[in-house]
Amino acid sequence: MSQSNELPPFPENLLIAPLRVISYAKPVAVDLEEEIKLFQASKGLGFFYLDLQHASKKEETLLSDVDRLFDMAPRFFAISQEEKEKYDLTKNNGHGYKTLGQISKDDILSQSPHPIFGPAILQNHHSLLRRYIESAQSVHTVILQGLSNQLGLSPEHSLINLHRISQPSGDQIRITYAPTSSSTPGEQRMKLGEHTDFGSLSLLFNRLGGLQVLPPGQTAWHYVRPMKGHAIVNLGDAMVKFTNGLLRSNIHRVVSPPGSQASLPRVSIVYFMRPDDDTELKRLEGSELIPALAQNQVEEVITAKDWIQRRFVMRMKGFFSPETWTQTLGTEARAS
Ligand SMILES: O=C(O)CCC(=O)C(=O)O
Numbered sequence: 001m002s003q004s005n006e007l008p009p010f011p012e013n014l015l016i017a018p019l020r021v022i023s024y025a026k027p028v029a030v031d032l033e034e035e036i037k038l039f040q041a042s043k044g045l046g047f048f049y050l051d052l053q054h055a056s057k058k059e060e061t062l063l064s065d066v067d068r069l070f071d072m073a074p075r076f077f078a079i080s081q082e083e084k085e086k087y088d089l090t091k092n093n094g095h096g097y098k099t100l101g102q103i104s105k106d107d108i109l110s111q112s113p114h115p116i117f118g119p120a121i122l123q124n125h126h127s128l129l130r131r132y133i134e135s136a137q138s139v140h141t142v143i144l145q146g147l148s149n150q151l152g153l154s155p156e157h158s159l160i161n162l163h164r165i166s167q168p169s170g171d172q173i174r175i176t177y178a179p180t181s182s183s184t185p186g187e188q189r190m191k192l193g194e195h196t197d198f199g200s201l202s203l204l205f206n207r208l209g210g211l212q213v214l215p216p217g218q219t220a221w222h223y224v225r226p227m228k229g230h231a232i233v234n235l236g237d238a239m240v241k242f243t244n245g246l247l248r249s250n251i252h253r254v255v256s257p258p259g260s261q262a263s264l265p266r267v268s269i270v271y272f273m274r275p276d277d278d279t280e281l282k283r284l285e286g287s288e289l290i291p292a293l294a295q296n297q298v299e300e301v302i303t304a305k306d307w308i309q310r311r312f313v314m315r316m317k318g319f320f321s322p323e324t325w326t327q328t329l330g331t332e333a334r335a336s
């Protein structure tokens with residue numbers, strides 16, 4: 001039986017973030033009402049739930065594959081130190097081990113010149129990882145289609161053209177695993193310092209609370225309550241750059257699971273969709289809704305590949321210490 005059936009409840013008395021629920025079953029890209037909700041959520045909080053229940057067989061498979069990845073996670077992090085060092089994150093351009101398990105799309109789909117297949121446990125789950133990447137990509141593509149429609153982008157300028165599964169990119173699966181701590185019960189322990197995501201879209205599955213967002217204009221952190229059968233989707237910095245600030249990449253962080261959930265290790269499974277490596281991260285042409293550049297505004301010319309590399313290097317220096325978050329800034333505007 002998977003862990004989700006036996007979890008201690010999420011406490012009732014917490015400050016909860018008001019995420020909209022977007023139904024994938026409709027589906028987003030052809031249902032105008034749903035598409036408008038998607039656009040509003042992407043401009044507003046930059047975070048929403050995606051209800052994957054009652055969708056097609058494909059989404060049913062995605063949800064059961066996510067269960068399999070949750071089952072794999074503790075074993076993935078339990079391999080020997082020696083094995084972990086072979087795949088040290090800092091030596092492999094951000095793919096591999098350390099505190100976060102990061103698995104590159106290009107490696108799994110054999111699109112890198114020198115793919116890293118990782119330790120035996122990943123090799124044994126190769127077809128699961130491949131299928132998960134393909135499903136996550138297709139969910140993200142539906143979201144990109146909905147956003148492109150709402151922005152009024154023609155097929156020629158669509159966001160989809162900048163995120164092709166066949167092209168090299170920084171896309172990755174990230175598995176996080178935070179063991180329980182023996183520290184004082186109730187003590188708030190930071191698991192992942194405040195940050196925005198680097199890429200375009202993040203598809204996140206977690207079962208225990210701990211994820212928090214700082215809604216625009218507020219000073220209090222709000223918990224995001226995990227919901228069964230739903231992914232949490234958030235937009236990253238690339239979307240802010242493409243739309244000159246129209247869409248939002250919101251600050252978030254992960255603290256200890258609340259209440260009695262703190263007694264369990266916390267796992268999350270994320271798929272980060274990032275623009276194709278050679279995409280320039282700048283304001284898109286072709287939409288009247290995307291604000292024009294200010295008169296003296298000059299955009300930096302940087303490709304997605306260089307941007308991600310730059311943010312990754314900075315992040316490695318300060319990810320786990322909230323006091324250094326300003327050094328790792330992306331496009332985030334705090335409490336704006
Ligand atoms: O674990 C979570 O719930 C969120 C993780 C996250 O924000 C990230 O990996 O960027």
Ligand SMILES: [Fe+2]
Pocket residue numbers: 195196197252
């Ligand atoms: Fe994140």
